[in-house]
Amino acid sequence: MEMNTLPPKFEDWFTTKGWSIHPHQVEMLARADAPSLLLIAPTGGGKTLAGFLPTLVELANDAHKGLHTLYVSPLKALAADIKRNLGTPITEMSLPIRVEDRTGDTSYTQKRRQRADPPHILLTTPESLALLISYEDAPKIFAGLRRVIVDEIHALAESKRGDQLMLALSRLQTLAPGLRRVGLSATVEDPDAIAHGMAAHPDPCPILLAHPGPNPDISMLVTTQRPPWSGGGAKYSIPAVLDLVNKHKTTLIFHNTRAQAEIYFHNLWLANDGGLPIGIHHGSLSRDQRAKVEAAMVRGDLRAIVCTGSLDLGIDWGNVDLVIQIGAPKNVKRLIQRIGRANHHYNVPSKAVLVPANRFEVVECVAALEAAKENDLDGDPKGAGPRDVLCQHILIVACSAPFDPTELFNEIRTVGAFSNLSRTAFDNCLDFCATGGYALRAYDQWKRLRELNSKWQLRDPRSAARIRMNLGTIYDIETLKVKFRRSAKSLGEVEEAFAATLTPGDTFLIGGQIVRYEALNQLTVEVSRNKGTTPKVATFFGTKFSTSTQLSQRILRMFQEDHWPDLPDHTSEWLQMQRRVSKLPEAGRILVETFPQNGRENMVVYSFAGINANRTLGLILTQRMEAAGLNPLGFVVTDYALMIWGLTAVTNMEPLFDPDNMRDGLETWLQGNAVMKRSFRMAATIAGLIERNTRGGRKSGRQATFSSDILYDTLAKYDPDHLMLQITYEEAMRGLVDFGRVEELLHRTKGRVDHVTLKRVTPLAAPLFLEPGCIPIFGDGRERLLQDRAAELMAEAGLANL
Amino acid sequence: MNHYAFYLANTLLHAYPDGSLWYPSKRILCVSDLHLGKSERIARRGGILLPPYETRETLWRLEKAVAAIDPAKVICLGDSFDDLDAAKSASDETRTTLARLQTGREWVWIEGNHDPGPLDLGLGLGGSHREEFKSDPLTFRHIAQASAQDVVVGEISGHYHPKAAILGTRHRPCFLLDKARLIMPAFGTYTGGMSARQAVLANLMSTDTLAILTGKYAIPIPLAACTIR
Structure with missing residues (x-):
């Protein structure tokens, strides 16, 4: 077809720009008719243009009326950025194409107008798309839709937002049967999984691999000053980092959490004697502030930006020539993607510097460097499609029009993640949407759907507004x-x-x-x-990333080397000292150290299972300790170890680490656990059981938390098979709790637990005492302590003999 | 023993870790603020919709407490029902359980601010309805009299759902005890609570008040040592 080659007008444009078209861009154009196509290209590889080129060519002849291409990206900022970038070819070639974006930031009037008169290209996010398909006029809006482009699909595929998006696409495919899908992805470890999730099942989804570009230039920052024993601040690195900023045009300084970014930014400015223009960008900042920083960045006014994941994705911020990662990257894939942000020019290597925040992270950074060099990407396999998102989708569909359950079921089965969904599972979700589930069917509010003439519809059409108000799968911490x-x-x-x-x-x-x-x-x-220089309250919380299994294994392998030429002296000396007084952890074994400290008996378990799995391991171990009368009081976890303290010293490790019967008692133990309550809150919010936004405004977090906690408690007690609890358990086991990793770890290390009894804390254990975020155990040990303390207080008050 | 024994107006009383009070010489068991029908009332008034099981839960715990001690008299110290509608619409299960509990013993409903009307006659919930109940030298009433100065020695009341904690522990329901009076914790499930250090309670109690924490054991601590929330 002639349409599939580059028309002369476009060729001329490329020529006047002095650009040559990339091979994968040609290929994308040639295969524009494919029902699904996944392009994998490094950042800066002209990925977005490759995605849009077929659209621009098809629209160049002015024949199409209404919406032609829908572009979906995970970030609002990305949509705005693409709008700007598309403007150039459209204006310069005078193409008759209207491009508009539609996100949570778009005004109400603009949104209304877009529904009545959609542009040719609409740029949006999964949440705004979900909202669009919930409208009664969705069939009209999308009738002429030809293409959908999903940008940064690797990022979406990792979360429920991706599942929601793919469900929305299944709907669009029904409304516009000829719809073609294009996915744009950064380098990932498992392209097939993304392709499977993207295509309309059982369609195939061919994968197009662009040339990966030159290897990045990554190094670890080594300063004369020693990194501290623990913490994530990396304050010691400020002078060296300022020096690097000075030597480059624009530097991105990535952090793993918002809190760390804030503190680092503050410290940078305290030391920024040269007055270098440095900005900050993260998801907790107000929209205005972010927009200001983004605009300054585009103008090239900033020399550095301190940022978090909110800048992770492929926004083109001009001349970034250095990426600095503060804190261990935790995950090699994310590191590579962040590094890709430097030098948005094909064929020029990206430059990155890793800055370990503490002594242990020095080891992690070196391991990550090795992995990055070998391009050994990591990732966790994704489970089946989440049912809470499915429940929300059913409600969304019902908002738009009455539906036939079998038709909807078949439509949902075209989504890769739901291709194995059973009819029973679907019916359970439908029943939940219709009644609220067994324990809740007494209430009218949760009866949201009813069956009429074998079609399901909203029981009360007015509830559509409430459902729309609560759309989305992003669960922000309140x-x-x-x-x-x-x-x-x-x-x-x-x-x-x-x-x-x-x-x-x-x-x-x-x-x-x-x-x-x-x-x-x-x-x-x-x-x-406040004029002070040191904030009294150091930090606010942030998500903690879990170190990937692959990276952990690499670190363990490093530990077994005789000496560590790649590590700075301070770190290798630290490890040597650990080897002298105790042992270094080994792959395939678990090292356990026990020692008294501060009047408590401490037990440190070097499991290297990642922070989530370690938390679960902590729950299992403390539960077994409680049962054995060892009076555990609490524990603290990091990615590599956990430390439990209690009133009684642990001597027999074998029963504690027994891989059998792990689930016994864990369920009851977990039931009262905050992790479960959080999972429940997320699932129940997504599935529409808890409404966060009401007409009266948004519920305060504490209100919502309180209500969801008692709801959870009651359901757990009286209706433990309730769909929401099934989902909660599933999610908790997989994501937050990482049960699979723990199970695998205990089986792998059965009979290989090395117990070292010591008189005092070891070099490797010392940082754990500085680690924040202790998880208390409310068992008999604590009850005994409370009694002791109460008796002391009574005595102090002279009431001992009352 | 898990309970805490003390004297109020020279009368020996036991504070039990489940939040009930035992008056051994008269064989009286007292519980306060059951708030039966709470989820139903909240739902009726447009609040959060909780599965309606907490009534059953509260009654189960009450049955356990009664079975353990076999009292001659049970005093429910007011706010036994979350409101009069909840009392009127009490389920058959609730009524049967109450009837079973009342068999062979006296049952006194003290009126509370949530359930001011008579529960005994018109509503067929058994027992006898009282504004307050005197058993010399003790007086059982729902809300404590205004201030610490003019209190009658030996007053036992509920209403405030006091909770307390010491540093490093979670708040739990507690009894508040000084020389003159006792304020009881709420016995009902999902009844929330008020920090015992709040002004309204501080004004009622003298400075040497004890908080008796409930939970696994009844643990007495000086109220002044409790955390302020």
Whole structure:
């Protein structure tokens, strides 16, 4: 077909630009008729243009009316960025194409107009798309749709947002049967899995691999100053990092959490004597602030940006020539993708520097460097399609029009992740949407669907508004806006749990400035300016990434080497010392150290299973210790180890690490666990059982948490087979709890637990004492301590003989 | 023993870890703030919809407490039902359980702010309805009298659902005890609570008040040592 080659107008344009078209761009054009196509290309490889080229060519002749191409990206910012970039070829070739974006930030009037008169190309996010397909006029809006482009599909595929998007695409495919799908992805370890998730099942999805480009130039920052024993601040690296910023045009300084980014940014400015323009960008900042930084970046006004995952994806921010990663990257794939942000020019190697935040991360960084050199990418396999997202999808479909359950079931089965969905599982979800599930069927509010003439529809059409208000699968930790008193401008957001710890007068960091907490006003944290240099409250929480299994194994292999020429002296000396006083952990075995400290009996387990799996292992071990009368009081976890402390010393390791009967008692133990409650909150929110947004405004996090916790408790007690609990258990086992990893670990190391009894703390264990985030065990040990403490207090008050 | 024994107005009483009070010489068991029908009332008034099981749960625990001690008299210290509608619409299961519990013993419903009307006659819930109940030298009433100064020695009340904790522990329901009065924790499931250090409770109690924590054991601690929330 002539349409599948580059028309002269486009060729001329490329020529005037002095560009030559990349081979994969030609290929994408040639295969534009494929029902599904996945392009894997490194950042800077002209991926987006490759995706849009067929659309631009098809639309160049002005024949198409209405929506032609839907572009979906995980980030609102990306949609805005693409709109800007598409503007250039469209204007310069005078193409008759209208491009608009539609995200949570688009105005209400604009959105209304878009529904009545859609543009040729609509740029959106999975959430805005879900909202679009929930409208009664969805069939009209999407009738002429020809192509859908899913950008950064590797990022979406990792989360429920991807599942929601693919469900939405199955709907679109029904509304516009000729729809072709294109996925654009960065380098990933398992392209087939992404292709499987993307195509309309059972269609095949061919994969097009672009040339990967030259190997990146990555190194680890070595300073004369020693990294600290623990923590994620990496403050020691500030002078060296400023020096690097000075030597480059634009530097991105990545952090693993928002809190770390804030603190680092603050410290950078305290040391920034040369007044280098440095900005900060992360998801907790207000939209205005982010937009300001983005604009300054595009203009090239900034020399560095301190950022988090919010800048992870392929936005083209101009001349970034250096990427600095503060803290161990935890995951090689993410590292490679971040590195790809430097030098958006094909055929020029990206340059990156890793900055370990503490002594142990030095080891992790070296291991990650090796893995990156070997391009040994990691990742965890994804499970079947999540049923909470399915429930939400059923409600979305019902908002649009009455549906036939069998037709909907068949449509859903075309989604890769749901291709094995059983009719029973589907019916259970439908029943949940219709009644709220067994324990809840007494209430009308949860009866949202009814059957009429063998079609299901909303019981009350007015409920559509409520359902729409609560769409989406992004579960933000509850946050509160931070504002100066008597000011309308928001400085950003902090997590509610963090806000709850503040007392008036406390100072903390937000948006790079120190503010003083004044009061909590409704859902706003009111603050005032503060001149101090050190915030009193160091941090607010952030998501912790888990180190990938592959990376952990690499670290364990490194430990077994005789000496470590790649490690800085301070770190190799530390490891040598550990080897002298105790042992270094080995792959395939578990090292356990026990020693007394601070009047408690401590047990450190070097499992290298990642933070989530270690937390679960901690729950299993403490449960067994509680049963054995060992009075555990609490534990703390990191990616590589966990430390449990209690009243009684542990001597017999074998029964504790027995891989059999792990699930016994774990369920009851887990039931009261905060992790389960959090999983429940997420699942119940996504499935529509808990509404976070109501007409009266958004519920405060504490309200919502309270309600969801008692709801969870009751269901767990009286209706443990309720769909929401099944989903909670499944999710907790897989994601937050990482049960699979623990199971595998204990089986693999059965009979290979090395117990070292010591008189005091070891070099490798010492950092654990500085680790925040202790998980308390409310067992008999704590009850005994409480009694002891109460008796002391009674005695102090002179009431001992009462 | 898991309970805490103490004297109020020279009368020996036992605070049990489940939140009930035992008056051994008169064989009286007292529980406060059952709030039966709470989820049903919340749902009726447009709040969160909880599975309606907490009534059963509360009654199960009450049955356990009664079976363990076989009291001659049970005093429910007010707010036994979450409101009068909840009392009117009590399920057959609730009624049967109550009837079973009342067999062979006296049963006194003290009126509370949530359930001011008579529960005994019109609503057929058995027992006898009282504004307050005196058993010299003790007085059982729902809400404590205004201030610590003019209190009658020997007052036992509920209403506030006090909770307390010491540093490093979670808040749990507690009894509050000083020389003159005792305030009881709520016995009902999902009844929430008020920190015992809050002004409204501090004004009622003297400075040397004891908080008796419930849970696995009844643990007495000086209220002044409890955390402020």
